[in-house]
Amino acid sequence: MTDEPVTAVEGYRHEHRWRLNIALIVLALLIIIALLVVVVLGIVLWRVTNNSTPTYASAEEHFKYGSIGSEPASGVPYWIWKTLPSLYPDEFQRRQDYSAFGFLYETDARGRQRDLPIGISRRKVQGVDVVWVNCATCHTGTWRERPDGPVRIVAAMPSNNLDFHRFVRMILRAAADERLAPDTLFPAMRRAGARLDIIDRVIWRTVVLPRFREGLVRTRGRLQPLLDIQPPWGLGRVDTFNPYKLIQFGVRAEDLPAAERVGAADLPAVFNQRPRAGMNLHWDGNNASLQERNLSAAIGAGVTPKTVDHAAIKRIADWLMDLKAPPTPHRPDRAAVTRGQAVYRDACASCHGWQGENEYVFVGERLGQVEPITNVGTDRSRLDSYTEGFRQRQLAELFAGTPYHFRHFKKTNGYANMPLDGLWLRGPYLHNGSVPTLADLLKRPEERPKAFLRGIDIVDPVNGGFQSPPCTPGTRLPRGECFDTTVPGNASGGHVYGADLAAGDKADLLAYLLTF
C-alpha cells in the first residue's frame, strides 16, 4: 500500500481541496446572501406596494377620519406629523397635538385622546404612513351652551375653530428648516415613538424625507408669495381658489391682479345636500353640480386627478345628502316666533326658504339663485377671486378625458341665496363671516361691529350665532382672534335686508331665526 495519489490530477485535487472547500463555503455564503437579498427585496417590495387606507364602518367616522386621496401628493409622513409638535413647541403652544391650530380631538372608547384629530386621514403611500386633510377638516366644528358646558362636536357644521392659514404657514416654514434635516428629525421621531427598522431608515433617508421636503419646497415656492401679500385668512376661513391657481396651475402670485388676490371666505356648513341639488353652490354660486363641487373641494384639500379616491368621496357625499343639522338649542318666545315667521315670509323666504315646525323647507322663488353683487352689496373680494380665466383652465385641464371632467363651473356676478338650515351653528354670518350675530346682521352696516372676537364656540341664545364680544384688532387674546372688518376681504357691508324693519318686527324676526 502506498499513499501516493492515483494520478497527478488526483494529487493536485487532494492538495487543492482547501480551495474547493473555500469555494463551496463562498458559494454557500453567496447563496445565503442571495436568499437574504431576495427576502429583503421581497419585504421591501411588499412594503412599497402597500397603498392601503383604513375604511371605517360608519360613514360619519369615514367623514371624520377616512381618506379621500389627499395624502400621496400633499400629505405629511405620519411620523413627521407626530414629531412636529416637539420640533416647533412655540407654534404648537407647547401641546403635543394639533389643537393649537383648532384641530379637534375626540376620545376613544377608553377615554383617551385619539391619535389623529378629526379631519386628518391616514394612508400608506408606497408603504409609508402619510396623513393629510379630508372633508371634515373644514366642515366639523364645536359648540357649547355655557363656558363650563360640554363641548359638542358637530360633523358638517363649519369648522369654527380651525386656523388653516396658520397651519399651512407652519408646515411651509418647516420645508426649509434645519430641524427637518435627518440628523435632527430622526432622533425626534424616535422620541415621538417611531420605531424604524433598518429598511425603514434607508427608505426614510433616501426617499421619504427627500421627497417630502422637495414637495414642500415646491409648494412653498408657489404658495408662500401669495400668503405673504394676503391678510391672514383668519379662524374658520379659507381662501378656496387662489392657492388652487398657484398649486394646481402654477400661476405666479405676482401675476394675480390685485382684485383677485384676496379670496378668503367662511367655511360653510354641508348639511342636507340633497335639497341643494340644482342650486348654485359655493358662495358665489359658480357651480350647480353637487358632484363637481365636491370634487373641486377635494382638490382644494390636496387630492389630484391621479390620487383622488372617488369611492370615498362618493360615500361621504351620499351620507351628506340627508344629514340634518342638529336642532337649535334656543328656545325663544313662541308668540314672537310666530310673529317673526310672518315677517320672515315677507322679507326673506323667497331668497332663503324657511324653517317649518320640524324641518327646513327648501322652497323659495330665488332660493339658490345668484343675487347680483349690485343688489346684495356685500364684500366682493371672494366673488372677484374666481375669474373667467381660472374657470377655463378648470374645465380644460382638471380630470380631462375622464368621466369626472369639469363642465358646470361658471363665472357669476354676485353671491348665491343660501338655504339657512342649521343657521344657529353657522355664525358669524355673510359669506366672509364678517357679521358676528344674527342680531347684528339685521342692523344697518354702519351699526354692525367693526371688530369682534371669533373662535368662541359658546352659542349666543339672544343674538344668534356664537358669542362674539367686541375687541381691539392686534391685541393678543387668550382664545380666538379679533376679526377686523376693515381688512380687505372682511368688509361687513351689504345684505341690508331687514335692517329697516321696526324694532318689534326685528325682534320677532330674530326670535324666528333662532329656531333655524
Next chain:
Amino acid sequence: MNDDPIFRELRFRNLTVKNRIFRSNVSGRFDNEDGSLTQTRINWECKFANGGVGAIISSYVPVLMEGRIIAGYATVHRDDFIPLWEKLGKAVHSFDAKFIMQLSHSGRQMDLPGVHNEHRPTLSSTSNKEPLHGFLCQAMSKAEIARTVAAFARGAWRAREAGLDGVELHAANGYLFTQFLSSGINDRTDEYGGSLANRARFLLDVIAAIRDKVGPKFHLQVKLSAVERNNVIPWEGKGNTLADTLQVAKWCENAGVDALHVSTGSLFPHPLNPPGDLPIDVLAVTYDGLISSGVYGFRNFLLFRYPFLRPIFRWIWFRMKKGRPVEAISIDEARAIKAAVKIPVINTGGYQTASVIRDGINSGAFDAVAIARSLIANPDLVKQWASGRDKPAIPCTYCNKCLVNAPENPMGCYELARFPSRDAMIEQLMTIYRARPELRSPSAAEV
C-alpha cells in the same frame, strides 16, 4: 489530367509527391499501449494511400512516451520500432503514396495520459495549467529541453532508417512547440521565453539537431499555426499574430526546413480548427474519458451533459467562428506565409472542393493542401475529383463527430446522415480491421 494543378506533382528539395493532396495527420487509438504500431494503423494509412492522395502525413507520433497526446497511439521513441514503421512505409509506398512521419510532443496538451503518464504533470514551457481541460504541467528545465531536442533528432533518424519519406514537426495546434512559441502560453524568463526569437529557440534547436542527425537530404517540414487566437478561454492572452508566424516561417526556411504546413489555433481542437460544428451532445457521452485527465474535466463534462449549461460552452466555442467560412478557413494566412518564403506551403482547413484547391494553387495561396475529415468521409475523394467531380457525391458535413468520438471509439465517419443505415456506418468504421495481422505464439522471453 496534367493540366489540373491538383494532379501536378509537387517537388520539394528532397521529395517529390505525385499530386497536391496530402492526407493530414489523423488517426485513432489503433496501436499498442507500449507505442508499437499495429496492422490496424497500416490498414488505416493504406486506406487513404489507396484513395489517391500524394502523401500521407502520419498522425502525431510522440518522440518520447512522456509526450503522448493519447495513449494507444504509435510512437517512435524506440529503435526496435524502426522495422514496424518500415513495414508501414512500405505498405503506403505500395499504393504509390509517400509517407511523412509527424514528430510530436504533447507538452501539456495531453488528452489521455495513460499508464505511462498519469502519475506526473506533463513537461511544458510553463507550469500554468492548460486552460480548457486543466491539464497539469511543469516547466521544462534546460536539461529536459536538451533531452527532448535530442529525442526529436533521434525520432527523425528512426524515420529515415525506416525508409520513410520525411518528417514533419508538429509546431502547431497547441502542442509542445506551440507552448514554446506562443506569447500567450510561454512565461519563461530564460533564453527559451520572452522575445519571439527566444520562444522560437526550442523549435530551431530541434530543426538544427535533426539536420545534424539526418543531414540535409531528408525531407523536413514544419506545421505552424499562422494565428494562435489563444483566447478561447476569454481571459487567456491572444498569443502569436500572423506577423510573428511570418518571422518564425522565415527562420524555419533559413534553418533548412523544406516545406511549411499552415494551420491555425493554439489549442486542439480549436474553434477554427478543425472548422465546422462541435457536437456537444456527442461530447456528453465521449468526454467522460477525459474527466480525470484535467482538473477542469468534470466541470467541462457538466457543461456538455446538461443542456441548460450548454449555452455557456457554446458561447465560448462559437464566438470566434462568426463570419468565417468552413472550407479554406486559413487560406489568407497561408497566402501570406507563402509570399514570405520560397519553400512550398501546404495549407489545411476544411478543403473538400476541387475548384477551391485549384484556385488556391493557381493564385499562389499554397502549393498543396492537407485534408483529414473530408478524406475520412470519402477516402476516394481524390479519385472522385479525378473523375471530374468538384465535390464528392456525399460530402463531409464538417460535423466533427469523428473528432469527438476519437477518445473512445474507432476513428471514422460518425455522420449517420451520410449512410443508408447505422449498420452501414459501423461497417465503414470496421474496414480498418479487415486486413488482420498474422498471429503467433510468443516466445518465453516475450511473455
